[in-house]
Amino acid sequence: MRKFIIVVTLLMASSAAFAQDQPAAGPCDGALFRQFDFWVGDWDVFDQEGQQVGTNSIAIEEKGCLLVERWTDRQGNTGQSYNFVDHTTGKWRQVWVNPGVVIDYAGGLDENGAMDLQGTLAVINTEPQKYRGTWSLQEDGTVHQHLRQFDTEKGEWAAGFTGVYKKKTQTDD
Secondary structure, three states: OHHHHHHHHHHHHHHHHHHHHOOOOOOOOOHHHHOOHHHOEEEEEEOOOOOEEEEEEEEEEOOOOEEEEEEEEOOOOEEEEEEEEEOOOOEEEEEEEEOOEEEEEEEEEOOOOOEEEEEEEEEOOOOOEEEEEEEEEOOOOOEEEEEEEEEOOOOEEEOOOEEEEEEOOOOOO
C-alpha cells in the first residue's frame, strides 16, 4: 500500500509540474485567430510583370491577437496595418494607414480559403470608395494579394493592384 501511495504522489507531482510548464491558453488561441497566419513573415513583393515593388513584414503580436503589417515600397514610401478578429462581429478586420490614406475593411475566409475583406478606401479630401482586398496562399508558398476598387458606373469590382509575395530568404537583406 505504501508503494502505491508513493507512486500516486509522484504521478500527481509530475503532472502538476508538467501543467506549470505549459503556457496558459490565451484569449486568441482558437482556429479563427490563426486563419490569416499564412501571411505572416518577411516578404519581397512583386507586380504581375515580375518587378519588385516593395517589401512587407507581417508579425504576430499581442499574444496572437494582432497581425501587424509594415510595408515599404521601392521609393521608400511606407504604410502599416493592424489585422485582428473584431470581437463584436467575429470577422477579420484590417485598418491600413499611410500618409493620406486609410483603408478599413472586414471579412473572413472565402470558400477557397482566401482572406477576403471588404470596406472603404478613404483618401484625404475625397469621398470614401468601396474597396476590397483578397489574399490567397498558393501551392508554391507565395501569397497573392488582389486589391480592387468598386466601379459605381459599371456596378462591378475594377481590377487594381495584384501583388505576389515571396518569402525572403536568410541571405536577403
